[in-house]
Amino acid sequence: MSEPAKIHVMxxxxxxxxxxxxxxxxxxxxxxxxxxxxxxxxxxxxxxxxALHLMGLPRAAAAQWAANPINAALLAALVISTFHxxxxxxxxxxxxxxxxxxTRLGLLxxxxxxxxxxxxxxxxxxxxxxFTG
Amino acid sequence: MxxxxxxxxxxxxxxxxxxxxxxxxxxxxxRPQITSxxxxxxxxxxxxxxxxxxxxxxxxxxxASGEAAYAGVSAFMRSPIGLLLLFGWTxxxxxxxxxxxxxxxxxxxxxxxLPQVHRSGWAVVIATAALTVLTWIVAIxxx
Numbered sequence: 001m002s003e004p005a006k007i008h009v010m011x012x013x014x015x016x017x018x019x020x021x022x023x024x025x026x027x028x029x030x031x032x033x034x035x036x037x038x039x040x041x042x043x044x045x046x047x048x049x050x051a052l053h054l055m056g057l058p059r060a061a062a063a064q065w066a067a068n069p070i071n072a073a074l075l076a077a078l079v080i081s082t083f084h085x086x087x088x089x090x091x092x093x094x095x096x097x098x099x100x101x102x103t104r105l106g107l108l109x110x111x112x113x114x115x116x117x118x119x120x121x122x123x124x125x126x127x128x129x130x131f132t133g
Numbered sequence: 134m135x136x137x138x139x140x141x142x143x144x145x146x147x148x149x150x151x152x153x154x155x156x157x158x159x160x161x162x163x164r165p166q167i168t169s170x171x172x173x174x175x176x177x178x179x180x181x182x183x184x185x186x187x188x189x190x191x192x193x194x195x196x197a198s199g200e201a202a203y204a205g206v207s208a209f210m211r212s213p214i215g216l217l218l219l220f221g222w223t224x225x226x227x228x229x230x231x232x233x234x235x236x237x238x239x240x241x242x243x244x245x246x247l248p249q250v251h252r253s254g255w256a257v258v259i260a261t262a263a264l265t266v267l268t269w270i271v272a273i274x275x276x
Contacts, residue, residue, distance in 0.1 A: 034240060037233050044230055052271050059203040062196055079189070086183045093176060118190050125193035 029088060036085035043078045050074075063133045072130035079122035087115035167254045175232040178225035185222040220269070227264040231257040 009016065020026040050071070054062050065071055090111045098104040142154045163169065195206035209215045235253050238244050244253050 034237065037237060041230070041234070044226065048226070048268060052268070052275060055272060055275055059196060059200055062203070066196065075193070079193075082182075082186050082189070086179075086186055089176075089179045090183060093180065118187065122190040122193050125190070125197040128197040129193070 029091070033085065033088045036081045036088070039077070039081045040085060043074065043081060046074055047078055060133075063129050066126065066129040067131075067133060069130070072126055075126045076123055079119055079126065083115045083119035083122070087112055090115075167251055171232065171254050171257065174228060175236075178229040178232070181221060181225040182229055185225065188218065188222065220265075223265050223268050224261065227268070228257070228261040231260045231264075 018026075023029075050065075054065060057065075066075060091108060094104060094107045094111065098107055139153075142156070144152060144154045146152045192206055195202040210219060235244070235257055238253070244250065
């Protein structure tokens with residue numbers, strides 16, 4: 001049997017230990033996308049149930065429903081996971097199709113900023129419904 | 134050539150001219166297959182669901198703002214355009230939900246053989262149709 005070919009790793013020891021690769025974030029994006037997806041499985045089922053339940057109800061009844069701590073917490077969790085997952089997904093779409101550096105960076109900032117802002121708006125609406133109806 | 138990486142994409146055609154090699158994926162020459170089509174639809178529904186999330190925020194803000202705003206959003210959702218948006222949202226939501234479960238199964242190593250991939254793909258299509266119809270039957274009954 002011949003000697004196995006020696007494998008040269010063109011990477012510093014520190015780089016290998018950190019394991020973060022060329023994007024310098026390692027598997028963080030991939031993991032976050034999956035974790036938010038797992039969280040969204042039960043939250044989506046609950047959301048469809050809730051949406052069907054609330055359909056056609058007057059605002060006061062919807063507000064009363066949203067004032068229940070469990071419903072308020074699940075709504076907040078839904079808003080956070082949805083916008084986190086959505087921003088991660090749109091980021092990949094932009095990175096895949098937009099090759100002009102300036103446009104790409106601009107769109108990435110826009111998507112991240114819009115997702116963060118919309119999530120905050122949604123959260124404050126949930127909190128207002130929960131505390132003052 | 135503006136980028137050094139482009140040098141890897143330059144080749145010679147049969148008559149010796151320097152040409153830029155085509156980039157994959159060559160959507161225009163591939164026959165659509167269940168695998169590729171469902172992958173594209175998963176991404177498209179993901180983008181559509183971002184618009185759906187916008188609708189969710191509109192509804193929450195309207196509910197928190199008062200009677201007039203809530204009545205306005207409710208009326209919009211019952212208008213033909215609103216119903217069309219809600220229907221598109223339902224289809225996208227169920228497709229991305231089922232397709233997402235398929236992806237999560239792959240991520241833990243299940244169902245990666247081609248026959249299984251084809252079967253799970255059709256299962257996602259059928260489940261999406263069934264769940265969408267079921268959701269709208271319940272919605273129409275409750276309406």
